[in-house]
Amino acid sequence: MSVFNYIETPNPNLICCICHAPFTSPVTTRTCFHTFCQDCILQALSHAAICPIDRTPLRVEGIGRAGGIIESLVDELLVSCPHLDTGCTVTTQRQLMAHHLMEECMFAEVECPVLGCGQRVTRNRMGRHGKETHHDDRLQEREEEERKNARASKNEKEDNSSGSEPLKSIQNEEPNKVTLLTEHNILLLHRVASLEGTVRELKREMEAVRSVLGPWLRVSQAQSTFQIHQRHQSLSSASGIPGSIDLSVPHTPLESNSALQIAPPTSTSHGILQQAHSRSRSIPGPSMTTPSSELPTGMQPSSASGSGSPQRSTSTNGSPEYFLERESEQRVVPQPSHRQLENEAPQTRHDDVFFASSFPDFHQDDMHGPGDPHYLNTGESSSNLNHNNNATRRTGAFSTLESALADLEAARQRTELRVTNIETSTGRTEMSLSSLANENLRMGEELMGLRAGVHGLRMQMGNLLMERDRERGGVVSGLGGMAMGGMPVPIPLMMPGRGPGINSMSGEPLDQSHRFGLSITKL
Amino acid sequence: MTSISVRRLQKELTEIQNEGCPVGINLLKADDFQTWFFTLEVMGDSLYQGEAYTLMFRFEPQYPISSPAVQFVVSHDKQAPIHPHVYSNGHICASILGSEWSPVLSVVAVCVTLQSMLASCKKKERPPDNDRYVRTAPDNPKKTVFHYDDDTV
Numbered sequence: 085m086s087v088f089n090y091i092e093t094p095n096p097n098l099i100c101c102i103c104h105a106p107f108t109s110p111v112t113t114r115t116c117f118h119t120f121c122q123d124c125i126l127q128a129l130s131h132a133a134i135c136p137i138d139r140t141p142l143r144v145e146g147i148g149r150a151g152g153i154i155e156s157l158v159d160e161l162l163v164s165c166p167h168l169d170t171g172c173t174v175t176t177q178r179q180l181m182a183h184h185l186m187e188e189c190m191f192a193e194v195e196c197p198v199l200g201c202g203q204r205v206t207r208n209r210m211g212r213h214g215k216e217t218h219h220d221d222r223l224q225e226r227e228e229e230e231r232k233n234a235r236a237s238k239n240e241k242e243d244n245s246s247g248s249e250p251l252k253s254i255q256n257e258e259p260n261k262v263t264l265l266t267e268h269n270i271l272l273l274h275r276v277a278s279l280e281g282t283v284r285e286l287k288r289e290m291e292a293v294r295s296v297l298g299p300w301l302r303v304s305q306a307q308s309t310f311q312i313h314q315r316h317q318s319l320s321s322a323s324g325i326p327g328s329i330d331l332s333v334p335h336t337p338l339e340s341n342s343a344l345q346i347a348p349p350t351s352t353s354h355g356i357l358q359q360a361h362s363r364s365r366s367i368p369g370p371s372m373t374t375p376s377s378e379l380p381t382g383m384q385p386s387s388a389s390g391s392g393s394p395q396r397s398t399s400t401n402g403s404p405e406y407f408l409e410r411e412s413e414q415r416v417v418p419q420p421s422h423r424q425l426e427n428e429a430p431q432t433r434h435d436d437v438f439f440a441s442s443f444p445d446f447h448q449d450d451m452h453g454p455g456d457p458h459y460l461n462t463g464e465s466s467s468n469l470n471h472n473n474n475a476t477r478r479t480g481a482f483s484t485l486e487s488a489l490a491d492l493e494a495a496r497q498r499t500e501l502r503v504t505n506i507e508t509s510t511g512r513t514e515m516s517l518s519s520l521a522n523e524n525l526r527m528g529e530e531l532m533g534l535r536a537g538v539h540g541l542r543m544q545m546g547n548l549l550m551e552r553d554r555e556r557g558g559v560v561s562g563l564g565g566m567a568m569g570g571m572p573v574p575i576p577l578m579m580p581g582r583g584p585g586i587n588s589m590s591g592e593p594l595d596q597s598h599r600f601g602l603s604i605t606k607l
Numbered sequence: 608m609t610s611i612s613v614r615r616l617q618k619e620l621t622e623i624q625n626e627g628c629p630v631g632i633n634l635l636k637a638d639d640f641q642t643w644f645f646t647l648e649v650m651g652d653s654l655y656q657g658e659a660y661t662l663m664f665r666f667e668p669q670y671p672i673s674s675p676a677v678q679f680v681v682s683h684d685k686q687a688p689i690h691p692h693v694y695s696n697g698h699i700c701a702s703i704l705g706s707e708w709s710p711v712l713s714v715v716a717v718c719v720t721l722q723s724m725l726a727s728c729k730k731k732e733r734p735p736d737n738d739r740y741v742r743t744a745p746d747n748p749k750k751t752v753f754h755y756d757d758d759t760v
Contacts, residue, residue: 087609103611103618104618104622105618124611127611128710131673134709136709137709
């Protein structure tokens with residue numbers, strides 16, 4: 085149920101008594117002829133199966149359409165456009181307001197008709213949007229035209245019984261749209277082609293980076309490099325030449341295979357990429373295969389690197405690649421068995437964290453990270469140097485490990501000490517607690533003893549006072565008693581509340597008070 | 608999408624503001640569409656002459672399909688009227704607030720009904736089970752299952 089702003093106060097007979105608004109889809113009960121909005125009465129019936137006005141039993145089946153007259157009366161009520169606050173001053177009949185909003189209202193939002201834009205803009209700003217975003221002065225008119233065409237075609241569809249006629253009518257009506265679409269299509273094709281070219285370039289660069297990182301890549305990445313490597317193998321085999329692929333010209337996908345060309349080795353822009361290619365073959369080569377097939381594939385990189393060496397000497401940058409290349413060379417060529425193990429080592433450790441690994445073989449690789457400035461292009465001297473450095477680095481790694489172990493041991497001992505300290509302190513606190521408890525008990529016992537003693541003393545005093553009074557024959561004054569005894573009368577008065585032995589004296593306080601009173605009168 | 612209660616209460620509020628309330632009933636506070644307060648006085652010769660009480664209405668999102676929770680406000684300076692159908696905690700035993708509620712009724716209609724209920728009272732007394740009910744009554748009177756047996760008052 086949507087909310088309308090009615091211009092005039094509607095006739096009260098047209099107001100639904102549940103929502104207090106003019107009827108929307110009015111329905112009338114068949115038995116008692118009361119009219120409500122369809123939504124309102126259905127909700128009320130879900131709560132109680134009675135007519136809200138007269139409480140007669142009512143069910144959903146007992147409701148029918150209110151009839152044309154009531155419907156026309158409410159549909160023709162004048163309402164104002166909901167966009168009044170943004171400026172639309174249009175008022176129409178309620179039944180025409182939907183059309184106004186969809187087709188006419190200048191302040192209602194519509195979608196930009198340009199394919200791919202779809203931005204929601206108010207109709208009065210559509211012209212400006214067209215000029216600014218799409219450089220189309222006639223966007224607004226085109227939008228209206230398209231809308232009319234869409235509506236016309238929809239109407240035709242509804243009117244026609246067959247299915248083919250509307251299609252023909254659309255085609256006949258909108259030649260503009262077809263040409264527009266073809267133009268757009270061509271533009272998109274161009275864009276797609278250029279995008280594909282950039283994607284390819286990016287992939288190449290990624291591969292170069294991955295190859296530089298070499299054995300530090302994880303298994304999944306190694307697998308992906310393997311895939312890329314395979315693809316390059318296939319591509320290069322297709323072209324027959326191991327080399328890079330020309331990237332400068334964007335091609336459509338159909339033409340990519342035929343466009344493979346060799347770049348001259350000395351061209352600096354492609355030099356690194358080329359090295360990356362050869363490198364990509366060398367390192368992933370060992371890493372991807374099982375040990376059994378290691379040797380044959382291992383031999384390949386040597387040839388590749390051998391062929392690539394003259395190129396490397398000419399190129400100025402990419403020094404880490406140089407070293408790594410040589411590293412693989414030494415690994416693979418001189419001592420295949422031993423170096424294979426080393427090659428395997430990085431491979432098996434792909435699953436672990438690389439740089440923080442504690443394996444000595446891995447440390448060896450760790451030391452020669454990319455961008456390490458120590459390793460420049462040299463001949464055999466570099467390999468010897470590398471060997472020495474490897475040994476020293478290994479010992480260094482060992483020593484650091486030992487020191488770390490010692491630290492851990494010390495920390496462990498310290499924690500043990502602390503634990504024992506805590507235990508002793510807890511034992512001490514427990515002991516002190518128990519001693520306190522004992523003391524408490526003792527104090528309690530003493531207190532009880534004292535109390536008993538005081539009881540006894542009081543009883544004795546009372547007895548003495550009684551006897552003395554009796555001897556004196558009741559003449560003694562309370563005051564005198566007070567002066568003599570030092571213990572005033574209140575004590576015997578207090579005594580009836582204490583102890584079993586006092587019962588015999590329960591009568592005494594009365595006598596005492598009597599005497600007290602007597603004494604006063606006497607005085 | 609505003610709930611039907613908000614739309615309907617908006618309409619009722621504008622009606623009250625435009626046309627006013629019946630005599631003896633006054634809108635005290637209606638800041639939101641959850642809780643409204645009215646003052647109620649019984650006009651003419653009645654047992655409650657000169658006394659003013661405060662009514663509290665609590666609305667659910669399903670209003671007017673569901674009935675509002677209505678009770679007299681009881682505080683340090685306000686008392687519930689002494690009536691056989693009004694408990695000392697302000698809860699009211701009235702059929703229109705329970706089984707006989709209809710979406711056609713409105714807030715003003717409820718106020719008028721309660722006003723007439725007080726006006727037609729013959730004897731100021733509390734309900735017979737007042738003390739027991741007040742001890743165990745819930746906060747919301749709609750949670751109580753009242754039995755409507757007395758048609759005379």
